[in-house]
Amino acid sequence: MTEVTRKRSDKKREAIIQAATQAFQEFGVNGTSMDKLAELAQVSKRTVYNHFSKKEELVMHVIKEQWKSALVNIGVEYKSALPLNAQLEELILQEVSFTCSEGHLELARVAIGHFFYEPDKLKDEVAQLKAQESSLHRWLKAGKADGRLLFDNLEHVVNEIDSLIKGQCFWPQLFKIEDTLSDDDKRRITDNIVALVLCRYAN
């Protein structure tokens, strides 16, 4: 043992995870056999199984790891003194950028590819996601409390904004129907969403 052995072991483990991450993104979970994976990781198949006793275990590990690394804190706090316009612009631009980032898209591809025919598991994972109140939630709530925004149902507004973002920055890219967005595209989409939302809900 153990210090160096640990390190050798860890290196192998890293190689496996890294190869899996890449392969799952490129070929999908079902398109990646454990043999292929072992070869890509430059590791014997048995070693893969020494680290992850089932394929499912490896899949979940990869998804959760990507998940963590993709989790960015979007931090725009409501400021009473500043114009709504600029604040919302900043907030939505951050959401847009995150949503259409390659990291986020790749995670989504793996997860959706894996969970597509297991709606219950998918539901659970998504429930966890939705549980955490977003920056957007807080900002809208603060704006309403401040009397500068006017709406009945917070959830509906969040849903609308979310739909506008995903419909233009996520789904088309997820399925590779549209190319990656340029910064100009992001800016234009953000501007339009901000205009739409403020036109409707600004007091």
Place this chain on the structure above:
Amino acid sequence: MTEVTRKRSDKKREAIIQAATQAFQEFGVNGTSMDKLAELAQVSKRTVYNHFSKKEELVMHVIKEQWKSALVNIGVEYKSALPLNAQLEELILQEVSFTCSEGHLELARVAIGHFFYEPDKLKDEVAQLKAQESSLHRWLKAGKADGRLLFDNLEHVVNEIDSLIKGQCFWPQLFKIEDTLSDDDKRRITDNIVALVLCRYAN
């Protein structure tokens, strides 16, 4: 031959298609083996292969057939005399109802499940879809020509509306994250979309 033979043959064929349609929806294409399928259709496996020489052929047949049957004509023509409000309401409600209908969702599930890792084929199919100018396109164009709507880029507006619809009536239902929408839900969502759009683009 041939009249009655045709009929027996057709019955078998129907049974195959019907079983495939159901099974593909329930288990996905990959989750449905040709053996299972034959059993479900109460038909010998060989008969399946007599009608469809490859699984892929059957898959494409089922998708295209569902496609046809799902294709509804949404017909709301722009009327200069009537208020924008009511017209757009009617138009979007039709879109919403179609989008979240079980038929449309099931088709989408089969198609996405099948094409998920074949982005090129998916792109082709979607391109066909997008090619046909929608009722929404025409209506917006007419409203602009009539001077009652004001916008720069028609495509962007269509995209926004489309995102709002799909984000609330399609994606969550596709992945079975949300239940089927009630008529009240549809009405509420439609109302909100109409308000958002007219607030922004009505002259």
Place this chain on the structure above:
DNA sequence: TGAAAAGTAAACTGTTCAGTGTAAAATGGA
């Protein structure tokens, strides 16, 4: 009634793949 068309059952081929067993080799610390 008899020949053509269609269907059936079941075994079979060939492949892919998850997961296991094992014996030998590499690694690095004591």
Place this chain on the structure above:
DNA sequence: TCCATTTTACACTGAACAGTTTACTTTTCA
């Protein structure tokens, strides 16, 4: 050097599945 841990190569099992072959039966209709 010796020992424990880890990795490796590789053969193997067992299952699933697309697609085929064959020998046989049923149906239809001329």
